[in-house]
Amino acid sequence: MADDQGFRPDWAQKDFYAVLGVGKDASAADVKKAYKKLARDNHPDAHPDEPAKLEKFKQVAEAYDVVGDPDKRAKYDEMRQLYGSGGGFRGFGGGGGGAGGGSFNLDDLLGDRARGGGGGFGDMFGDLFGGGGAGGRRTQQQARRATKGADVETSATISFTDALDGVTISLRLTSDSACPTCSGTGGKPGTKPHICPECEGAGFVVQSMGGAFSINETCPACGGRQLVYDEKCPTCHGSGRGTSARTIQARIPAGVKDGQRIRLRGKGGAGEGGGPAGDLYVAVKVRPHRVFGRAGDNLTLDVPISFDEAALGAEVTVPTLGGAPVTLRLPAGTPNGRTFRVRGRGATKADGTRGDLLATVQVQVPAVLDQAAREAVEAYRAATADKPLRAGLFEEA
Known part of the structure; x- marks a missing residue:
């Protein structure tokens, strides 16, 4: 169960070094090498029908997000030494034995933060995972994937009477969708992907802003997909995008005025990675009446x-x-x-x-x-x- 800041105690039992298959003294190069191999072997795009591979990929991505970053890794190592001496976190929910024969109460540690005190367990994980803990949240990579679909605009001409009484009309829409040839991968059907050399499979690159500041940007080479193909899809030329046509029924409310824009929620372009669909905006044109x-x-x-x-x-x-x-x-x-x-x-x-x-x-x-x-x-x-x-x-x- 998460606390008020979103922290889940079960994270304290995770050994990110074991997930990557390296020792805690492994060099940054060895950590990156292990991550690239595991990410390639378990990537969901290469194994779409294997849930176990997807779960392993998530664990590997989470582990590398921590120990692959020097600052996060230092804080993680400090936390392990302070509370577990290598991973043995005991005494959850009460006064069980801790490292070195001592004892601690997790409720007390979490309570420090709830009472406004500094240095609590939640503070450490807040620093480590960026904010109020990462429990129940998607990894940074997954969050980038879930994006809202594009908003779509169209126009419709209705009669003067229909504008007064309201009317349901049919709209033919053309919008972006996954390429039907490559199913959105961007690669030529029948070819196999490999880890993007630009971002090394992370899906993003670090852009320095000067000094100690930097930001993560979507990888320009793979577009955040983490994988690239040597041969691009002949239909979409590697973009992974296509177009789709559909007909929807739209309700124009009674009393609509000439030139008014009607917003239809969730009727726009499809979202990506489980994100919500965009909205549809209909610009209404009303034909004039002969008398009124x-x-x-x-x-x-x-x-x-x-x-x-x-x-x-x-x-x-x-x-x-x-x-x-x-x-x-x-x-x-x-x-x-x-x-x-x-x-x-x-x-x-x-x-x-x-x-x-x-x-x-x-x-x-x-x-x-x-x-x-x-x-x-x-x-x-x-x-x-x-x-x-x-x-x-x-x-x-």
């Missing part, structure tokens, strides 16, 4: 009316989108451009309610008048001749 427009969550509608309807008042029937028509009651003297609000007949909002319909009246002037209409308009002009509309306008100007 849109202003936020409201629908807009221009309603043509005649001069007499505006002057005398009238009841005008107007359509709604997807519903029954409604009647606007225009009061006498309605000006051109006045907007009437019909509540609840607009677009669907995020909370499920609907916006309003905004109907704006437009007074229409006939281009041609018949004789009767002309006489009526002339009579109206004569009746209002003593009430000029522009009286005083020029004087004030």
Whole structure:
């Protein structure tokens, strides 16, 4: 069981030298040589159907990550000498006998750190493995392998009505995937891989940042795969990547606006090494409607009316989108451009309610008048001749 910092006591019983098959006084060159041989003999890419090889490879990688690093190795040796004199860690969970006939209580050692004290067992492993212990965590090599898939972007054009009500559409997507010829290895089928000479099978190279600082970078020669092939795959030319086409069903929510981007989680490119899939972003284009427009969550509608309807008042029937028509009651003297609000007949909002319909009246002037209409308009002009509309306008100007 791990403590609050993630430390697992069973690590204290691991003999990394024994895992690599070398003595504790082995030189750095001998350690590296042993690691390369074991990594080559047990690499999962070379033995895909042998779980025992995979487990051995993980143990070897973990061991080399410690004793292959001079600083980590010094701390590891110090820990072994202090607590086990070579690996005999006893007394876990109580007052069992320790090295040299003494005794220690692991709970006390871990408690030092929990109480904020320095120098505890957890501190030592925190320094050794980088942070609050490596228990239950993947090795650095495995962590690099588990990567999230790429995000994918596409576009879709839907009707005005579908944008208001929501719609499920089919999308044809093309994205990166493992090369179908080499299954992502990058090598020509039938050829065998060998340990990458650039990173010596580590999958990463150390980049010096000056002074005592350095960082690990993915090996440029093998791309982190640790193995290389003398003959590259003729399809992907060694990249291990290909393309795949698929069709998915995507739900466009009600009320989506023109130009809005919809995020569909987990619908993007496939992850690598057990990592999650990326996301799909759909840019929505909405075709305009012949009659209705849109202003936020409201629908807009221009309603043509005649001069007499505006002057005398009238009841005008107007359509709604997807519903029954409604009647606007225009009061006498309605000006051109006045907007009437019909509540609840607009677009669907995020909370499920609907916006309003905004109907704006437009007074229409006939281009041609018949004789009767002309006489009526002339009579109206004569009746209002003593009430000029522009009286005083020029004087004030």
